[in-house]
Amino acid sequence: MDIIRFIQYIASGTAYTLGVTFVALPSGLILGLILAIIYVYGGKIAARILSVYSTVMRGIPPIVLLFILYFIMSGTINLSPFWAGSISLGVISSAYQMEIIRGAILSVSGGQMIAALAIGMSRLQAIRYIVLPQTLRLAIPPWSNEAAIVIKDSSLVYALGVPEILRRAQLISASTQQPFLAYTTAALIYFGLVLFTNTLLRRLENRLRIPANP
Amino acid sequence: MANKILTIKNLTKTYGNNIVFQNIDLSINEGDTVVIIGPSGTGKSTLLRCINLLTKPNGGQIWLDDEEITSKEVNEDNVRQHIGMVFQNFLLFNHLTALENVKLGLVKVKKMDKTAAEAKTFQELERVGLVDRAHHFPGQLSGGQQQRVAIARALAMDPRIMLFDEPTSALDPELIGEVLEVMRKLSLAGMTMLVVTHEMGFAREVADRIVFMEKGSIVEEGSPEDLFNRPKFQRTREFLWKITELYGKKE
Ligand SMILES: Nc1ncnc2c1ncn2[C@@H]1O[C@H](COP(=O)(O)OP(=O)(O)OP(=O)(O)O)[C@@H](O)[C@H]1O
Ligand SMILES: [Mg+2]
Numbered sequence: 001m002d003i004i005r006f007i008q009y010i011a012s013g014t015a016y017t018l019g020v021t022f023v024a025l026p027s028g029l030i031l032g033l034i035l036a037i038i039y040v041y042g043g044k045i046a047a048r049i050l051s052v053y054s055t056v057m058r059g060i061p062p063i064v065l066l067f068i069l070y071f072i073m074s075g076t077i078n079l080s081p082f083w084a085g086s087i088s089l090g091v092i093s094s095a096y097q098m099e100i101i102r103g104a105i106l107s108v109s110g111g112q113m114i115a116a117l118a119i120g121m122s123r124l125q126a127i128r129y130i131v132l133p134q135t136l137r138l139a140i141p142p143w144s145n146e147a148a149i150v151i152k153d154s155s156l157v158y159a160l161g162v163p164e165i166l167r168r169a170q171l172i173s174a175s176t177q178q179p180f181l182a183y184t185t186a187a188l189i190y191f192g193l194v195l196f197t198n199t200l201l202r203r204l205e206n207r208l209r210i211p212a213n214p
Numbered sequence: 215m216a217n218k219i220l221t222i223k224n225l226t227k228t229y230g231n232n233i234v235f236q237n238i239d240l241s242i243n244e245g246d247t248v249v250i251i252g253p254s255g256t257g258k259s260t261l262l263r264c265i266n267l268l269t270k271p272n273g274g275q276i277w278l279d280d281e282e283i284t285s286k287e288v289n290e291d292n293v294r295q296h297i298g299m300v301f302q303n304f305l306l307f308n309h310l311t312a313l314e315n316v317k318l319g320l321v322k323v324k325k326m327d328k329t330a331a332e333a334k335t336f337q338e339l340e341r342v343g344l345v346d347r348a349h350h351f352p353g354q355l356s357g358g359q360q361q362r363v364a365i366a367r368a369l370a371m372d373p374r375i376m377l378f379d380e381p382t383s384a385l386d387p388e389l390i391g392e393v394l395e396v397m398r399k400l401s402l403a404g405m406t407m408l409v410v411t412h413e414m415g416f417a418r419e420v421a422d423r424i425v426f427m428e429k430g431s432i433v434e435e436g437s438p439e440d441l442f443n444r445p446k447f448q449r450t451r452e453f454l455w456k457i458t459e460l461y462g463k464k465e
Contacts, residue, residue, distance in 0.1 A: 112307060112308065116307070119295065119318075119371055120296075122291045125322055130307050133309050210309050211354055212351060212353030213308055213309075
């Protein structure tokens with residue numbers, strides 16, 4: 001097998017890696033965002049429950065959680081390994097993203113909410129039009145970190161048999177006896193994806209930066 | 215007889231065991247400017263926050279026109295729309311330009327369409343003399359300009375009354391004048407205003423009535439003339455002395 005075909009074989013797993021990431025990151029973001037809002041504005045009981053959620057989710061290795069969530073999901077609704085794995089990673093990421101967004105909400109000054117209420121906005125409007133636009137800007141740098149983690153953790157779905165980059169590297173390394181080349185190729189692809197994403201997000205951060213914000 | 219816009223009866227506010235103020239009675243006629251003065255920690259800010267329903271009083275009642283706004287059935291968001299509030303630290307929305315700061319309430323709260331809202335926004339910015347700064351962000355404006363945008367933002371909602379909580383205390387001395395000037399014009403134009411301030415020159419010249427608060431109660435109130443020249447209480451006299459020493463050097 002020539003080197004081009006070798007690399008192509010591994011690289012064709014990129015579609016799955018991206019697929020998993022594109023499901024896991026946004027679903028983790030939406031869930032994390034909603035949970036963060038409830039955490040901050042939803043009262044003491046909700047905050048207590050979500051603090052437990054956060055501690056538990058972040059205290060267990062993602063691969064273990066992935067198996068647990070996968071078996072729960074495949075036992076109840078009939079999902080393919082790809083979807084079950086992606087959604088599981090999204091749920092895991094939601095705990096981290098919740099913490100990122102919660103931190104960002106708390107660093108937007110409380111006065112902003114008060115000023116919004118003072119012109120007659122409801123709390124929900126104040127959150128949507130005043131707090132969140134500032135929160136999300138603040139959240140981009142730490143979120144970019146989480147995006148990198150999710151891209152890398154997408155490799156975990158190899159354990160469910162999804163033919164993504166790592167899975168393919170493993171297969172071809174076994175059949176060709178070229179583990180070094182196989183895993184280096186995989187590493188370079190992951191690295192490229194992370195680098196690309198971080199660059200993109202840094203551009204977004206700069207574009208959205210509020211002029212002369214104190 | 216003048217119309218009462220704001221009526222406060224027996225208002226009490228406590229935080230735990232700490233009584234911030236007790237049995238406050240106050241009413242404001244349409245078109246009047248009432249200035250509240252008093253030492254730090256007396257509960258002036260808390261009183262304004264209660265009027266604006268940003269804090270719940272523990273007892274007493276407040277009426278805006280004929281509506282009791284402290285009643286349980288009242289829609290708080292709706293009430294706040296009719297009470298303008300200007301804060302010591304401006305509190306402009308940091309991610310929005312001056313124009314957007316003023317326009318947002320018109321579009322989202324008053325549900326005006328975009329063109330009408332924009333026209334009204336420019337009208338309000340005109341009033342505070344900042345049309346040329348419409349597209350600047352708060353961080354690109356001086357403190358005085360930020361406060362004037364904040365005033366325009368509150369005015370845009372066509373409030374029944376405007377509350378000012380030490381609107382110039384966070385400003386450099388050379389910027390205070392432009393904000394006081396806007397407020398003076400507003401008062402002359404007939405806006406009903408309740409102002410907490412240490413600016414005695416402003417109080418003297420603009421106020422219809424001055425209220426002296428100390429340790430959570432109203433010590434005395436009256437026309438600027440009476441308070442400055444014939445205060446009934448020694449405490450009032452002492453406070454006015456002290457405050458003129460501190461702030462009034464230039465006058
Ligand atoms: N959220 C709160 N929790 C507990 N105590 C509070 C709270 N807000 C205000 N207080 C207390 O209420 C009292 C009155 O505060 P307030 O800010 O209304 O005074 P003020 O007259 O506006 O003073 P200043 O001139 O310094 O602005 C103070 O003793 C303050 O510690
Ligand atoms: Mg105060």
